[in-house]
Amino acid sequence: MKNLISRIGQSIKLPGLSFLMAFTITGIIIALSDEKVMNKIGSPIEFLKSAGASVGNAYLALFQGSIYDNRLAKSNFIEGFYPFFETIVTATPLILTGLSVALAFKSGLFNIGAQGQFIFGAIGASYVGFHFNLPIGIHIFAAAVAGMFLAAIWGGIVGFLKARTGAHEVILTIMLNYIAGYFILWLLKTKTFLRPGRIDPIAPEVAESARLPLLAGENFRIHAGIFIALAAALFVWWLLTKTTIGYKFRAVGANSQAARTAGISVPFVITATMMICGALAGLGGAVHVLGSEHALNADVAGSLGFDAITVALLGRAQPLGTVFAALLFGALHTGGRMMQSNTGVPLDIVVVTQGLIVLFIAAPVFVRYIFRLKKLNASAALTSKGWNG
């Protein structure tokens, strides 16, 4: 037990400290960019006071916008959790895309392509969702499977090309992201996908029977997708630790040469990994469409596929870590909006925080230096590994 606690402590030390440093620096930026604070630069005490107030207000707003806001708890305290439910809604697709990137890391691959895979997942789910009439339950299942299937093919193309020709997955996935991004633009102009009566790129809404059930009633957006995401995290954990397939993935990821020498087929691992990664990101797209968006639009993926990389890194490519990292990012996004409207601190500052967190995680030596730590078993190897071809 003690061992377990120290192991958990070890594994969250680096992300935790990076987190702390990122928030410290963000705080400094918030203070320095606040005119009211800078006007008091003449008197140090007033300056610090007002800086503290400015940063405190901003972070309070961030909290209220992402976790709990007592001002919203009018009839009962559950309503105060509205921001937290929003956080979960934002985090749900991010968990799935994050898992996609994390699983690829475990096989030694850098999946930049979650964005494109997400888009194909959304397309598949959307089409089945609005085009067919199926019984409730089956409809959701069929739509999700269609999305995963398309995305698995989209990811599988990368795996196949890399395994066959040695082309680098980073280049391939970036290029396929472009293609997916423009493909959806085109698709939304076709007769099949363009919503009747509209000229802007938006598809018909998915049928009621294809929508994920809401968890807390009509007033909240939180839907059953979070359970799908958590189940996916459990699946990835199971796959990696309990199955021969996951064992092969990890072996190739850790030392592909030794794996090959022992008879493990590296092309199989690369292709299978990319297909499963595609399916995970595609499920993210499906859940996003079936759970909260309900209609496919050109910007359906936002930056969910790219944030996934950050999330996977922050979660140290572990399924559970990825879940927490996605929740954190979800909180930053939803809370950032409140921060912007309440205190005037721009939403972009949240992106700065995200960037800083990842920067510190990728530079463990720096964090170690700042905190005078002896040793951190860092995820730096993780960051650099994806590039070794």
Add this chain to the structure above:
Amino acid sequence: MSLELKAITKTFGSLTANDSINLKVETGQIHAILGENGAGKSTLMNIVYGLLRADSGEILIDGKKVEISEPSDALNVGIGMVHQHFMLIPVFTVAENIMLGHEKSSKFRVLDLDQARAAIRTISEDFGLQVDPDAVVETLPVGIQQKVEIIKALIYEAKVLILDEPTAVLTPQETDELLNTMRDLKSKGTSIIFITHKLREVRAVADQITIIRRGKVIGAVSPTTSEAELASMMVGRAVDLAPAKYQHETGGAILEVKNLTVRDALGTPIVKGVNFHVNSGEVLAVAGVQGNGQSELARALINLEEHIEGSILLDGKEIRGASIKDSLHAGIAFIPESRELDGVIGSFSIAENLILDLHGQAPYSKGINLSAKVVHSEAEKRVTEFDIRTQSIMDAVSTLSGGNKQKVVIARELSRPIKVLVASQPTRGLDVGSIEFVHERILAERDAGRGVILFSTELDEVMALADRIAVMYRGEILDIVHSNVTREELGLLMAGVTSAKAGA
């Protein structure tokens, strides 16, 4: 010039690599430092050469204390070093390599190669090191490249020359030549620190021998000490230097290789149409200087190479072109040349490494479900059987010593039914104790009726274990000789000289 080390101590974390080491190299003396891998020889020399800094202790030159904090300091006080892996740029000429870092230019910033050439000729004549200054380094044999390294050190007036495992890459003839060069240098007053674990060479050339074990000086002895005594000082217990090669039964051919050609990615043949066979209950050694196609041939036997032509018959069945997995499971155990790169997965536990080739079959897995229970219980058995020294089977393999890593590889490869064992440089970089263990296992496999193909560049190993010896030179098998061949004959074959006499 004399070099004295006083109470040199260096620790890495909890490991004491050098524990208050005292050493004195007299002017014009060849001082051998003998020790197993990991004994602390390299650490000590890196301190002397300024690549590492000692925690405490002093370095004295001619009785005066000197500070050496980087290699240029070492060069300035007259210490030169020839590294085990040469620090030469292959596409540069000898002269260009030697002037590197000390370039002198004439008018218009044109490199003054003439000056470098002249300097090289002077050194060549003074020390009897014949080298063409205009030869491109990559076209030179390894022995000559080593001479270039030595010249490089001498040209900057090294009076103490450190040679780190200099014979590891040489043929027996080249080794003899190097030993002569060392004697020449000594007679001109150069002091030499000779680092090695090869007992024969030490006794042939050293004036004084210091033995290091686990970071401590165990003793300073004269070269008249017997090999057995030196070995036991190195290891700390009595060592069996020549494993028993008693009479044993040999069966029919179990693996036959016909007209096998291996090409690299560019289509250049690395192995050129070789033919040989190994019988069950027999050790066939493939000897040769490193880089003559042995590595590729070994890898080709389990289809690890991409471009293979010809035929590999295992027990009469063609396996060329099969997948690596199928080749292994047809009954070939494979000990790869590079443990770290090809043999084990460092970040995986011992238990996980032991199933690298077995995870897909019963009892380790059912369908896609891996049985942690069986994996662990089997790992416990292997750890006991193969004497893998570890605290737990869950420890990462990267925490093990080289010898124990190799035991993990061997345990894995020998724990499935096999007909042939292909071992590629199985004792490279291992300590004497582990070498003994590996040799025992190889002979045990032979006695159990497997065919063993041993790829080795160590002549002693080849002579001690083999029944027949195939010598590779530039991708071809020059000859297959009986193991009663002499070292000299074998050496000539390894250098590419065939004669009727060497045949058997």
